[in-house]
Amino acid sequence: MPPMVKVVVAEDHALVRQGINMLLTATGGFELVAETALGSDVEMLVAFHKPDLLLLDLALSDSSGIEVARKVKKVAPKTKVLIVTGNVYPGSVANAFAAGADGFVLKHEQGSELLDAIQAVLAGRQYVSQQVSKGLDNSTNGRPAGFGLSQALTQREQQIVRMIAKGGSNQEIADALHISVLTARKHRQNVMLKLGLHNGAEIAAYAMQSGLAEAPDLDSNL
The missing domain is CATH 1.10.10.10 (Winged helix-like DNA-binding domain superfamily/Winged helix DNA-binding domain)
Incomplete structure (x- = not known):
C-alpha cells in the first residue's frame, strides 16, 4: 500500500476547510495533518509536519498567501504548494508562481478539478485550471499589462x-x-x-x- 499523502490546509473559512477535508477523505490516500485560518501558523505547521502538499488560500485573515508560499518554500522546498483561492486577479497568478507555488485553482470549481490539480503538482507538474486561465485572458483581453x-x-x-x-x-x-x-x-x-x-x-x-x-x-x- 502506498504511503498516505500528508496535507496541510491554510484557509480562513471553516466551511471550505471542512469541504476539502471531506473530499480528501472520500477520495482516500490523503491524511490531513493540520489546518489553520492564520498565515502566521503555516510556516511552523509545515516545518513540524513536513507535508507533501499545502493547500493555500491567497487571502488569509492575517497575511498574504503569496508571502506565506515564499516562506514555506524556504523551510520545506519539497512541499508542493497548491493555491486554492476565491478569485483570480492580474498579477496574482504570476506572483504566486514566482513565490514558489506549484498550482492555482479556484474555490468554486468542481472537486474533480482540485483532485486533478493535486495529482499534477504531486507528480511535479505546474497546474493552472481552465477557469484561472480564462480569467487571465479576460482580464487582459489584448490590452497592455496593468491596463485598468x-x-x-x-x-x-x-x-x-x-x-x-x-x-x-x-x-x-x-x-x-x-x-x-x-x-x-x-x-x-x-x-x-x-x-x-x-x-x-x-x-x-x-x-x-x-x-x-x-x-x-x-x-x-x-
Whole structure:
C-alpha cells in the first residue's frame, strides 16, 4: 500500500476547510495533518509536519498567501504548494508562481478539478485550471499589462490605496474610516492580491503612477 499523502490546509473559512477535508477523505490516500485560518501558523505547521502538499488560500485573515508560499518554500522546498483561492486577479497568478507555488485553482470549481490539480503538482507538474486561465485572458483581453487595474478595486479599496499612499497605518485607516483594524488589514491584503503587489511601499508607488493618489477622497481624514 502506498504511503498516505500528508496535507496541510491554510484557509480562513471553516466551511471550505471542512469541504476539502471531506473530499480528501472520500477520495482516500490523503491524511490531513493540520489546518489553520492564520498565515502566521503555516510556516511552523509545515516545518513540524513536513507535508507533501499545502493547500493555500491567497487571502488569509492575517497575511498574504503569496508571502506565506515564499516562506514555506524556504523551510520545506519539497512541499508542493497548491493555491486554492476565491478569485483570480492580474498579477496574482504570476506572483504566486514566482513565490514558489506549484498550482492555482479556484474555490468554486468542481472537486474533480482540485483532485486533478493535486495529482499534477504531486507528480511535479505546474497546474493552472481552465477557469484561472480564462480569467487571465479576460482580464487582459489584448490590452497592455496593468491596463485598468484600478477598475478591479472597489471604491473602498481605492480609498484604502489613497490612504496608504499618504502614509496611513492600519490603525490610522481604521480610525479614519470607523472600521476595525482587522478589516483595514483585510482591505490592504485584498488590494495587494488584486494588484499583484507585496507591501505598502509598492501600493503607494502604484497610487502615484496610476493617479489614484491625487483623486479626491471626501470620506477620509488622512
